[in-house]
Amino acid sequence: MWEQILPGLRIKLFMTVVLGIVYPLAITGISQIVFPKKANGSLIKIGDKVIGSEIIGQNFTKPEYLHARPSATGTNPYDAANSSGSNLGPTNQKLIDRVKASVEQFRKDNPEYQGPIPADLVTTSASGLDPHISPDSARAQALRVAKARGISVDQVNQLISQYTEQPDLGFLGEPRVNVLKLNLALDGQAPQR
């Protein structure tokens, strides 16, 4: 009987060392040398201050910035230490009320925009940290951003086009706009008044 049981303990301990310590540490070591930026979270620095990560969304509320999607992370939106979706089902009154409030807020903020609101702009993402919005969602906000910055809407739209990431390899995933990167570009090109 023992010959069936003892190897279980011994192999387990051995595996813990090889697969639980050596393997992840080796991957960490090599990644830190080969992909130092990506392995550490694609952080964006201005001077020596870290202002965020290229691939983690941030909350934007001011009119001169493009707004990101609503976020369902805990008490604060875009809490990157507490990723979470809303987990609201399609027949939940709370979902309908929340979307309705977002729609009203959007219409209030962007009175000139008359088209349909892209679905992604008023729904929460799965992680609550979605760094992207769809190109249509960006364009829907272009006029507001242009007015708030005193620049032409064409200028904003041109930046949006420039910052639209096409599907990977031409067919994988969706076209998208990285909100943080675009807002930093806006700040660079047309500083706030």
Next chain:
Amino acid sequence: MTSVGVLQIGIFLGLVLVCAKPLGAYMARVFEGQRTFMHPVLRWVELLTYKVAGIREDVEQPWTQYTAALLSFSIFGFLLTYLLQRAQGILPFNPQHFGAGNVTPDLAFNTATSFVTNTNWQAYGGESTLSYFVQMAALTVQNFASAAAGMAIAVALVRGFAGQEKRTLGNFWVDETRATVYVLLPISVVAAFLFVSQGVIQNLSPYTDVATVEGAKQTIAQGPVASQEAIKQLGTNGGGFFSANAAHPFENPTPLSNLPSLFLIFLIPGALTYTFGKMVGDTRQGWAIFAAFSVMFLIGVFVCYQSEQAGNPLLAKMGLQTAATSGQAGGNMEGKEVRFGIANSALYATVTTDASCGAVNSMHDSYTPLGGLVPMFNIMTGEVIFGGVGAGLYGILLYCILAVFIAGLMVGRTPEYLGKKIEQKEVKMAMLAVVATAFSILVFSSLSSVVTFSAKGYWNPPGPAIANVNNNGPHGLSEILYTYVSGTGNNGSAFGGIGANTPWYNLTIGLAMWIGRFLFLIPLLAAAGSLAAKKKIPATAGTFPTDGPLFVGLLVGTVLIVGALTFFPALSLGPIVEHFLMRGGRLFSTTLPFHGIWS
């Protein structure tokens, strides 16, 4: 549905198909102990493992010893995972100073069970609960171990069909070691670097505090993610480093990380069909199973994709653009990421539940009723659509036994599969496995729908067990049902709104996981033992061929009918009725008045 969406699904399945033969043939050589091109590099690791663990490579085990070895391996895995979590406060690599207080005994029990049974249910909240050391030394290790165990069992069952008048099924320790060293580890290393190149993080730093562009404080969680992500997908484990799992940009940053992430889930299950064919000496048998897998996969993915793209009519009414255009994905975007849109989210949801993976890149709880029914039904079939590594193959072989048995009943002949007579013992064992899992799902779901506890008590602080749901009405029942489906099916994905981190849920889900894993595979190993001892009988004109379209149809039919007959009543009270209520504009807000039977 868009043509680009359909194309992506096609390319994904094409990749799995292309890799099935080379990897399948390689695995057949590995498990038969033949030399492969990886032996010069890795043979020493295999030999070192035997030496350290005191394993004799040349000893074969009958099914009882094989099972005992598996159980011993699993129990030690359970104990170690439990202890490491509880002791995380005094262990290294813990920059956030998580302690035993973050993992209560019931939560640690649930997580340990979950990682031993290849379920990887997330009652824990990754970045807010577990130290890097626990993520690496406990969870990453179990990801390898439980996946390798699944492969070992599948191979043992295949040997039952392949062998003749044999008492033994191979050696569990050897199979486990070979699966880890020659298959899981090398592929994981390659995948981990692929992930890092896309932006998946891999570091041991403390969380980063940043001041955002608008001046808010944001704390960004860090950790050794890529090394775990690789085996989590490849081993169809699915327990995320982060709460949001593969929806989190640090776990799955781009569509180019998403495709390998999906591909890794189906890679080994797809290839094992070829390994199976090779080991029983007729690769057409393996391809027949691959075909059955593909048919069921395609049905599920298109139903799910269609429902999610159609979206929620209640949101469309508010002036939302829910049709896909070139500038946005449309559809039901609640709980989905922009970079994945509808197509890659629906594909992921289908793949992760076809296999027993359970990783998610979108939140199933927010799916439309029929879109959410697909993942649930996929798990209910027993995850035999490609399935978990090993688990998919041994699960579908169980259905093969049932399918030939049903065919045998129809024509009045003793059923045979691969030249082995399927008799009373095998059918009994197959039925035991089917009944045990159905029992676990339905009984635990019913219990949680009615049982009440005192509010703020130990067992379930919210009070009645239904008070833990995040959505009322039929969607709440779907949440409870999905919970036990996922636990029993060893999947680990969730309708995540349910607040399942209470002693009642942690313990019952834990039990469901034990039942779903071991009451499924022990009967199968028993059947394997009995099959191995039988003589092969030569095929005659009257033998039902099990490598053609007729058999594929019969097999698919058996899976769907067994699943549907068992679970249709439950599904009709959850997602199906919700679908019609949603079309009718019915919403659910207030908590329904509720009096449990035990209150």
